[in-house]
Amino acid sequence: MAAFCLCVLLLWAGILVVTNSTMTTAEPPQCSYTVTNNNKLGLQIEINPPGNYTLTVFEEGRPQTGKKIQTDHLKQIPVGKTGHLKPCTDYSLSVSFINDAGNEIFCHSTENKFRTDPMSKGDVKETSCIPGYVCYGSDWDISSSISTPNKHLVKQCRNDSQTVCVRPANEDICSDLNVTFTSGSCVNSSFSFTKSISVDFLNPSEIQQIEPTGLPAEITTTLPKCKNLSVSYTCSEKHNPDVVKLSELEPFTDYNCTGLILQNNTSINKTTPSVQVRVVCDLTITYTKNDSTSTSIEFSWTTTSKNCQQELPNFHKLSYDCSCQKHSPKPATSPDGGTCVVTGLNPYTDYKCRVGAKYNEIQVSTGVKLM
Known part of the structure; x- marks a missing residue:
């Protein structure tokens, strides 16, 4: 019995040629990478061969989508501060590219897990971003590194995780605000910034105002503990443009009263929210x-x-x-x-x-x- 073979017929110049061939499958291109720690720049990822790769960095213990970095034909890619990662945090790394057929091919490495370096005080700088807030920026992602003694409101600046802003409370006015940064899971890696908070940070909407219950009228306000800080109120009736002082209020009459905030009897260009006042005399x-x-x-x-x-x-x-x-x-x-x-x-x-x-x-x- 004749042996079975795969034959290919080639027609060339009118001559029929029969050849024997063996079907082979092309091996997918191989890629690999190594990880080197550079204390100043973060981690350096070296990929061979050079090409368009996608680096995906996953924070350990958090299943959310990883941070992706495109290599753009670079052979060495810095990952760390410039990769918007958190300091002293465990990460895993995945490197892949998409071939011509649209398939994702993952690269090999013996070092796909790493921990970023601790952060130092010099890595964080005070900056400006949101009015009425104290803001700090860094090459690190410091969104989860910041803490305040009284759990103040913290916001990211324009969705930028590298700049975070703290809004001082009225209780901080004319005193110091302490903000602490901690480098992830590293022990004894915390440092603090102390900011003197002036009356410019005063948020009038946080001032508590208690409307008067008798005459002569007095509106009780809870002001920060600053020297010579006071409120001067003026009032007017709903359909009467005339302005009167608190001492001139009449009973059984509806008023809107607004306070001008003064320091040393000089306006600081801030006013309190309007207070509805009606004194009913018994x-x-x-x-x-x-x-x-x-x-x-x-x-x-x-x-x-x-x-x-x-x-x-x-x-x-x-x-x-x-x-x-x-x-x-x-x-x-x-x-x-x-x-x-x-x-x-x-x-x-x-x-x-x-x-x-x-x-x-x-x-x-x-x-x-x-x-």
Whole structure:
């Protein structure tokens, strides 16, 4: 029996030629890399042969997508600070390229795991990025290296993990803010920066303001512990452009009040958020005299206020209506009391009488019934 063979027919110049051939599969190109630690530049990855490769660096213990670096025909690629890696952190490395058929081919190495170097204080510099924040930049990814004593708000600068910013709290104003950086898992590798925080960092939205509950009006503010720091408030009614001081506020009136922040009685160009103020004075009407005839009644009263007593004599818009059942009210205008006489009553008839208080012609208290 004839041996089976794979034959190829070649037609050349009209001559039929038969040749024997053996089918072979081309070996994929091989690549390899070595890792060298350079304390100043980070890790140096040397790849053979040179070409377009993709380096993917995975942080140990974190399954998220690795950081990718394109080699662009470089033979040596620095990975470390310039690769936006974290200091003193364990990583694994994968090197691959895509062949003409679109397949990803991985390179071989005996050193695909490494730890980055510790970070020193000279690797971090104070910089500017976000107004109202203290910012620090580095060639390292320092997003997880920073810490503050009171867990201040920390932001990355423009999505750049190499610059992080801390917003000082109002409690830091006129004192020092301490920020600590730690090099990953390295022991005894921490260092700190101390920044003196001026009133320029004051965030008015964090100032606590307690609206007044009586007159004369006072708005209680919680300010940083700075010397000669104060707030000067001005107020205005909703539909009235006139501006008044806190000491000029009237009761039973709606105001919007805003405070100008001063240091040594000089504005620092910052204002507090607006505070809605309406002081409701608790008026207590007490009857002091009651005389009656068969057709009239005369009664007197005094007015006191627990939360507005000091200003009560100045309530010139405060007035009273004296009335008995089914009889027209009689006006009285004295702020802290008065006397009323109601006439035209029927003899031997019971009446319910009362005094009601009004401010600016709007009723604010119905008073107490007088039988």
